[in-house]
Structures are given as C-alpha cells and as structure tokens.
Amino acid sequence: MAEKEFLGIGLRTYIIGILLTLFVCSVLTLGLGQGSAPGSFSVFNGQSYSLMGSLTSMIPVALVAPIAMLAIFLAFIGRYAPKLRLNAREYSFLIASLLIGIEINNYEAMYGWIAPYVGGLVIEPYKKDLFYLISPLMAPKDLKVLDGFLSGGVPVPWDAWAAPLAFSIAYLLAFGFFTLLIGEILRKPYLETEMLPYPSSQLLTVTVKLCTEPVGEKPTVLRIFKEKAFWIGALIGFAFYQGSLLAGWVSYFTGMSPSAWPSLFAPYGPIRWWEELTVAYGKYLPGAVLSISFWPPMWAVAYYLPVDILFSTWFFFILFNVVINAAVVAMGLAPYDPSWDALTAHGNYCWTYGPVKQGYLGVGVLIALGIWPLLTHRRFIARYFRQAFGGAGAVSEIEAHPKIIVPLFIASAIAMLALPMVVSVPFHVSLLMLIFLAIWTLGWIRLVGYASYAIPRICGQYTKFLLSDALGGIGGTPAVSTAILFDQTFSHGLPWGNPGPLYQFACRVGYDLRLKPKDVFVGACIGLVISSLIGFPLFLTAVYSFGMNVNVAAGWLFRLYGSWTPSSAVQIAVTDKAWPRPAGVYPDVNVIAGIILGAILLFLSGRYAWWPLHPAGFVLGVGYWDACFFWFPFFLAWLAKFLIIRVGGVRIHEKYAVPFITGFLVMAYILSWLGAASSWLRSFFPRA
Numbered sequence: 198m199a200e201k202e203f204l205g206i207g208l209r210t211y212i213i214g215i216l217l218t219l220f221v222c223s224v225l226t227l228g229l230g231q232g233s234a235p236g237s238f239s240v241f242n243g244q245s246y247s248l249m250g251s252l253t254s255m256i257p258v259a260l261v262a263p264i265a266m267l268a269i270f271l272a273f274i275g276r277y278a279p280k281l282r283l284n285a286r287e288y289s290f291l292i293a294s295l296l297i298g299i300e301i302n303n304y305e306a307m308y309g310w311i312a313p314y315v316g317g318l319v320i321e322p323y324k325k326d327l328f329y330l331i332s333p334l335m336a337p338k339d340l341k342v343l344d345g346f347l348s349g350g351v352p353v354p355w356d357a358w359a360a361p362l363a364f365s366i367a368y369l370l371a372f373g374f375f376t377l378l379i380g381e382i383l384r385k386p387y388l389e390t391e392m393l394p395y396p397s398s399q400l401l402t403v404t405v406k407l408c409t410e411p412v413g414e415k416p417t418v419l420r421i422f423k424e425k426a427f428w429i430g431a432l433i434g435f436a437f438y439q440g441s442l443l444a445g446w447v448s449y450f451t452g453m454s455p456s457a458w459p460s461l462f463a464p465y466g467p468i469r470w471w472e473e474l475t476v477a478y479g480k481y482l483p484g485a486v487l488s489i490s491f492w493p494p495m496w497a498v499a500y501y502l503p504v505d506i507l508f509s510t511w512f513f514f515i516l517f518n519v520v521i522n523a524a525v526v527a528m529g530l531a532p533y534d535p536s537w538d539a540l541t542a543h544g545n546y547c548w549t550y551g552p553v554k555q556g557y558l559g560v561g562v563l564i565a566l567g568i569w570p571l572l573t574h575r576r577f578i579a580r581y582f583r584q585a586f587g588g589a590g591a592v593s594e595i596e597a598h599p600k601i602i603v604p605l606f607i608a609s610a611i612a613m614l615a616l617p618m619v620v621s622v623p624f625h626v627s628l629l630m631l632i633f634l635a636i637w638t639l640g641w642i643r644l645v646g647y648a649s650y651a652i653p654r655i656c657g658q659y660t661k662f663l664l665s666d667a668l669g670g671i672g673g674t675p676a677v678s679t680a681i682l683f684d685q686t687f688s689h690g691l692p693w694g695n696p697g698p699l700y701q702f703a704c705r706v707g708y709d710l711r712l713k714p715k716d717v718f719v720g721a722c723i724g725l726v727i728s729s730l731i732g733f734p735l736f737l738t739a740v741y742s743f744g745m746n747v748n749v750a751a752g753w754l755f756r757l758y759g760s761w762t763p764s765s766a767v768q769i770a771v772t773d774k775a776w777p778r779p780a781g782v783y784p785d786v787n788v789i790a791g792i793i794l795g796a797i798l799l800f801l802s803g804r805y806a807w808w809p810l811h812p813a814g815f816v817l818g819v820g821y822w823d824a825c826f827f828w829f830p831f832f833l834a835w836l837a838k839f840l841i842i843r844v845g846g847v848r849i850h851e852k853y854a855v856p857f858i859t860g861f862l863v864m865a866y867i868l869s870w871l872g873a874a875s876s877w878l879r880s881f882f883p884r885a
Contacts, residue, residue, distance in 0.1 A: 205713050210287045214294040214720055215727065221263055222298050222728045223735055260295050261400060262870035264288060265863045268408035272421050279417060288405045289712040290720045293703035298724030300694030301373050330677045332620040334364040349744025353737050362733055364616070369729040371612035372686065376638045377696035377725060378606040381597065381718060382581060383639075384704050386574040387646065395705040396501040397649035402709040403859045426853045430860030437493055438865045441872035471826060475539040484526030484546070486518035488539035488825045494865050496830030498649065500838055500858050505802065506648045507835035509814020514828035517555045517819045518543060525551045543822045548658055548784075557784040559820030560659045561791015562798070562812050567639030569799050595713040620678040626667045630679075633660050634686060638697040645698035647813040650827070655820040657688040659784060696725060 268288060275282035283291075331338075337357040345351040387393045407421040421427070444458035474487035499507060522542070526533045531551030547556030571578070580588065585603030610631065617627040637656045645651045661683055668676055700721050707717040798812040817831075818824055842850050 206286055206290050206716055210283075210290050211723075213283075213287070214291050214723060217263065217291060218294045218298040218724050218727050219731065221295060222731060225299065260292065260299055261863065261866040263295065264292060264401060265404050266867055267291075268405055269421065272408040272419050275419070276417050282409070285405050285409045285710040286712040286716075288401075288409070289703075289707045289710040290716055292401055292706050293700075293717045293720030294724035294727075296699050296703050296724065297373070297377070297694075297696050297721045298728035300699055301369060301696060301725055301728050330674050331681075332674055332678055334360055334620050335678070335681060336361050345741050349741060351741055353741040358737060362737075364619070365733050366729055367612065368616050368682075368685075369732070370726070371609050371616060372634075373696050373725040373729060374605060375609040375613050375634070377700045377721060378602055378609060379635065379638050380642060380697040380700035380704075381602055382578065382606065383571075383574070383642065384701060384714065385596075386577050387570070387642070388701060388704055388708060390574075391570070393643075393646035393701070393705070394503065395646050395649065395702045396503065397498050398702055398705045398709065399501050399855060400498065400859055400862055401706055403855060404863055405710060407856070407859075424856050424860075426856040427860035427863075430857035430862075431864040432860075434861040434864030435868065438868040441868045442875065445872060445875060473538050475537065475542055476535070479537070479542070480535055482519070482523050483533040483535075484522040484524075484531065484542070486522065486539050486543045486546075486825060489829045490826045492826065492830060494862060495827050496833045496837075497858050497862050497865075499827070499831050499834035500854070502648055502831075502834065503811075504835060504838055504842075505809055505811045506814050506817075507831045507838065508809050509811045510648075510818040510824075511828045511832040511835065512810065513815045513818030514824050517553070518546070518824070521553060521555075522546050522551070525553060539825045540822045543825055547819070547821070554784060554787045555819040556655065556821065557659060557787035558791035558794060559655055559816045560784075561788040561793070562795035562815050563640040563644065563655065563791075563820070564636060564788070565792045565795025565799060566643040566812055566816065567636055567641075569796060570643060571639060595715055597715050597718045617678065617682050620682075621673075621675045622678050622682065623668070623671065623675055626664060626675075626679055629664060629667050630682065630686060633663070637687070638695055641695055642698045642701055644813050644816055646701060647811065648817060649702075650817055651695075651698060652817070652821040652823050655816070657683075659788060660687045662784065696721065 268283075271282050328338075337343075337354070339354075339357055342354050342357045345354065407424055407427060408419060410420050412418045412420055412423050440458055447453055447458055470492045471490045472488060474489065475485070478487055479485060522531075525531045525546070531546065537545065544556075546553070547559075548554060581599050582588075582603055585599040613631050613634065614624075614627050617630060618624055622630075633656070637660075640656075641651045664679060664683055668679060700717075703721055704714060704717050707714060795812045795815070798810060798815060801808045802811045818828060838850070838854075841854050845853075
C-alpha cells in the first residue's frame with residue numbers, strides 16, 4: 198500500500214459527518230413509531246425495514262439513500278458552485294460514520310431490549326413469572342413507570358431509567374468496540390494482503406466516483422452527467438419502485454386507495470416478489486423446499502458478487518433443500534407433512550429432522566470460515582500485539598497505531614465479560630458468550646467480505662443450546678439475564694449491526710476512494726459513539742412524550758413480545774431450563790462435520806482456480822430460511838454475469854453492466870427510503 202496515494206480530510210468533513218449521523222440516526226429512531234396514526238406501530242405500514250434496514254444484504258437503505266442523494270445533488274450544484282462539492286475521500290468518511298451509526302442501534306436492538314420489561318408486565322402469562330426476575334439494571338422496577346410507557350403523553354421519568362440506560366449504553370459501546378476492533382486488527386491481512394472484496398461496496402464506490410470524477414479536462418463536468426448506463430438503470434428502477442413514494446402521497450391528498458396507483462410489484466402490482474410453491478407442488482417431491490423469488494434489488498446486488506459465490510449458493514440450496522431432503526424423506530429418515538410451506542420445511546430439515554440437519558453444517562462451515570484465516574495470519578496478529586507493548590515493527594502514519602487499538606480491544610473484551618456478570622450472569626456463561634461472539638464475528642467478517650450477505654440468526658440456534666448447557670439448570674435472574682443478552686448479542690438485535698464486518702466494508706470503500714485507514718477508523722468510532730448515546734434516550738422520548746405505543750395490540754414492537762425474548766425468559770423462569778433441545782437433536786456432530794467440510798472447501802477454492810464451490814456459498818445456500826428468498830435471485834445474477842462476461846467480456850461488464858446495476862439500485866434505495874420516511878411524516882399529520 199503506497200502511503201502517498203492516501204489523503205486525509207479536513208474539519209468540514211468531521212462536522213458534516215457528526216451532523217449527518219445525528220440526523221439520520223435520530224430520524225430512524227423516531228421513525229419507529231410510524232403507522233396509520235402517530236406512533237401506532239401498525240405492522241409494516243410505514244415500511245420499517247425499508248426505512249432502516251436493507252432491501253437485500255448488509256447494506257442499509259438508510260446509508261445508500263442519503264449518500265446517493267447528497268452526492269448526486271452536490272454534483273449538480275457543483276457545476277455552478279464547485280466549492281460546495283465533496284471529494285471521494287469525504288464521502289468515504291461519511292459512509293464509515295453512517296454505516297456503523299445506523300446499524301449498531303437498530304430497531305430490533307431497541308425493542309428487543311425493552312420487550313421483556315413490558316411483556317413481563319402486561320402480557321399473559323409473562324407478568325406472573327417474569328417481572329420480578331428481570332434485573333433492575335435492565336428495566337425500572339416501578340409499575341408507575343410502565344403506565345407512562347404504555348399511554349404516552351407524559352415526560353420521560355429519566356431518574357427511573359438512569360441505571361437501565363447506563364447499562365444498555367455501556368453494553369452497546371462494549372459490543373461495538375469489541376467487534377469493530379477485531380475488524381481493525383485484521384484489516385491489513387484481510388483487505389491488503391488477501392484483498393477481501395466486499396463486493397457490494399461497489400454500489401457506493403461507483404456512485405461516489407461518478408459524482409466526483411471529472412470528464413476529461415473539464416472540472417465542472419462530472420462523469421455522472423455522461424454515464425448513460427447509470428441513468429437507464431435509474432429510470433428502470435424508478436418504473437419499478439415509484440409506487441413506494443408516490444402511492445402514499447397520492448392517497449394522502451386524494452383519498453384514493455394506494456392499490457389503485459400503478460405498480461409492478463405486490464402488494465399493489467401484478468408481480469409477486471416471492472412465490473411459495475411447496476404446499477402446492479411439494480407432494481410431487483416430498484421433503485423438497487420449493488420457492489422462487491423475483492425481488493429485483495436482490496439479484497441486482499447479487500450481480501456484484503463473484504461468480505463462484507453465486508454458483509455455490511444456488512447449487513448448495515438445490516443440492517440440500519431439494520435433492521438431499523427428498524432423498525432423506527424417501528428413505529424414511531425424516532418425517533414429511535404436506536401442510537409445511539417452504540419456510541417451515543426448510544427450518545425443520547435444517548435444525549430438527551433427519552440425520553443431515555444442514556443448518557448445523559452451515560454453522561460448522563461458518564466457524565471454519567472464521568478460524569482458518571486467523572490461523573493463516575497468526576504471525577501478523579502476534580506481531581501486531583507485540584507492537585502495542587513496545588515490540589519492533591514499523592507502523593504506517595496513515596493507520597491507527599496498535600498502541601491505541603490493542604488496549605481498547607482488551608478494555609472492550611473485559612467490559613463484555615463483566616457487564617453480563619453485573620446482571621447476575623455466571624462468569625463461565627459470560628466467558629462462553631464472549632468467546633462465541635468473537636468466533637461468530639470472525640465468521641461474519643469473512644462471509645460479508647466474500648458475499649456481502651450475512652445471516653446472523655444461523656448462529657443463534659446452536660449458541661443457545663451451548664449457553665443452556667453452561668447454565669446447567671441455573672434459573673431465576675441469572676438465566677433470564679442470559680436469555681435477554683443472548684437475544685441481543687446472537688439473535689434478533691445487535692448481530693445485524695455487528696461492526697466487525699461493517700467496519701471492514703467501510704475500509705474497503707476507503708481503500709477504493711483513497712481515504713486514510715486512520716480516518717475510516719475515526720469515522721466508524723464517531724458513528725458508534727453517537728448512535729449508542731442517542732438511540733435509547735430518543736426511543737424513550739418517542740415512547741413517553743409522543744405516545745409511540747398507542748396501538749399496543751397490533752404494533753410491530755409489541756407483536757414480538759410473545760415470540761422472542763419473553764418466551765425464552767419465561768420458560769426459564771417457570772422450568773429452570775433454558776432452551777431445552779428437541780428430542781434426538783444433538784447437533785455437535787453436525788457442527789464438527791461442517792467445520793471439516795468448510796476446511797476442505799476453503800482449501801480447494803484457495804488452491805485451484807477452477808474449483809467452483811466456495812464455503813461462503815454453502816453458508817448462504819443452506820444455513821437459514823433466508824436462502825428461500827435469495828437462491829433464485831443468485832441464480833439469475835450468476836446466469837446474467839456468466840453470459841455477459843463470456844459473450845461481451847470484462848469490458849462490457851465494467852463499462853455497461855456495473856453502472857446500469859448501480860443506477861437501478863440507487864433509484865430503488867432512494868425511493869424506498871423516501872417512501873418510508875414520508876409515510877412516517879404523514880402519520881403525524883393525518884387528513885380528515
């Protein structure tokens with residue numbers, strides 16, 4: 198890496214980064230209350246996933262849309278006022294800050310954290326067993342505090358929430374820095390030595406380059422004005438997704454039903470984004486998981502991925518979920534129920550029935566993905582830690598020094614070990630949680646690095662069995678705290694915003710846009726700290742002051758109380774046994790087999806260029822029910838990319854296909870985010 202090729206940023210960029218992160222994270226937190234009435238939490242009515250989450254992969258809509266809108270807007274304004282433009286390095290800094298800030302304090306983390314508290318008080322049968330077992334550091338123990346939480350229209354009782362807020366913010370920061378610093382420690386060997394691609398980063402880097410690079414010698418004329426393929430893709434994206442923005446506003450002003458507005462995709466258009474086929478056609482091939490998805494942004498993002506990842510994903514999905522499942526059922530080794538749909542059949546054969554249980558194989562392959570490269574780079578890691586304590590070795594001026602990174606990493610690891618113990622989690626259970634958080638983070642870094650997709654829930658199924666075994670029948674508050682922190686750390690909350698892979702994603706953008714790695718690190722830390730500090734206080738403000746929880750029964754927030762954390766916590770409170778394994782399910786052998794399989798696939802894909810099967814494709818293709826949604830888009834992307842490169846060559850792929858895909862996605866993300874944000878705004882100004 199030539200240091201002279203990398204440049205820094207100025208004070209203006211830091212100010213813009215802080216303000217933009219504050220604004221976007223605040224909008225996302227307050228936007229949770231969207232719905233048919235102010236703060237009603239009407240399920241999916243306000244497109245919560247589109248507002249904060251992702252249409253496709255680990256790239257959040259709330260990152261792509263603001264960055265793309267800002268870049269295109271300033272590109273146009275810059276023709277007349279060039280000083281207002283941002284350069285590529287400045288956009289890279291904003292991407293690092295926003296990406297970590299958006300994801301670390303996502304909506305699942307916030308309502309997942311508070312779910313046991315409210316569920317333990319208002320929903321049967323939880324309130325009889327759970328409330329008195331929740332640690333006071335996780336929620337106030339005053340029933341009067343709950344009244345305002347449910348009814349709204351009252352000031353936030355900050356004194357009652359002081360201790361829970363302090364604990365939750367501390368846990369967010371510890372989790373965030375522990376995983377982010379793993380990404381920083383491994384940045385150089387992964388991104389400089391191996392050149393781990395993080396392929397969907399092209400969505401951002403291509404957009405930024407088009408909006409900052411001039412055409413020829415005219416500094417005021419940027420490539421974005423001349424890139425026809427980009428704008429053709431954007432027009433097609435507009436045709437597909439204009440309903441996300443326009444249908445709601447037309448309905449708002451005219452009273453016309455949103456379904457009357459022309460749209461290509463369901464729920465209002467003629468094309469369904471996903472077809473469930475197992476119930477109708479599964480009888481012809483009992484045990485097979487049959488589904489097809491036509492979700493355009495999914496196959497568009499998939500087009501960025503390497504051909505071997507795409508091929509491996511759909512190949513392994515068909516091999517295991519169609520061929521092997523059907524064979525196992527035919528041999529009488531697993532049950533079959535014709536009423537099972539694709540998701541149910543996939544889940545049952547992944548985790549419960551039959552000898553294969555490919556979900557646990559996927560867990561093992563993910564472990565191999567994380568550990569194998571760690572062993573490969575063991576000398577670099579040892580040298581890096583020695584440098585932190587005065588060992589020999591040159592450190593580049595454009596990088597954060599190990600003397601800063603390693604002590605921060607050790608401090609965050611100690612915090613992640615100690616904080617669960619503060620809420621009564623036993624030491625050995627807390628240590629096990631820390632170890633597996635490190636293992637899964639290492640695996641997610643590699644998976645996202647290869648494929649841009651991650652399925653964090655794949656880890657939860659196995660981790661909870663291990664934690665249950667570690668508890669060894671311990672019940673009460675220790676087990677309830679373990680259940681809540683497990684849900685936050687490994688299941689529905691923080692895993693989706695794990696800064697480890699997200700930080701390296703931002704670093705890949707930084708390398709491509711020539712920003713100093715030190716500045717990428719600073720940007721990521723700013724996003725992490727800002728989001729961790731403002732997320733829960735803003736959430737409580739929205740709940741108490743704005744009455745976010747008006748519609749308790751139908752709300753997206755409250756709907757989850759009966760299915761996620763509380764069910765586990767109540768089960769512990771009542772039975773003193775966390776997450777009992779289904780009869781006959783002993784997944785350890787399957788996980789070990791998966792580790793061996795992953796090592797073999799890693800060796801073959803690294804040794805032989807012609808070998809088509811990659812372990813990342815195995816994890817994506819068989820690991821969790823999400824594969825039912827994206828295996829067919831991966832097939833379409835593989836077929837398109839294979840044909841384009843084979844017929845037109847790499848030049849056609851880079852000159853036309855990539856800008857076209859980028860334009861399509863940029864428009865889809867912008868319309869989706871604006872539609873979700875405007876839906877939230879309309880909820881506060883209802884028309885008669």
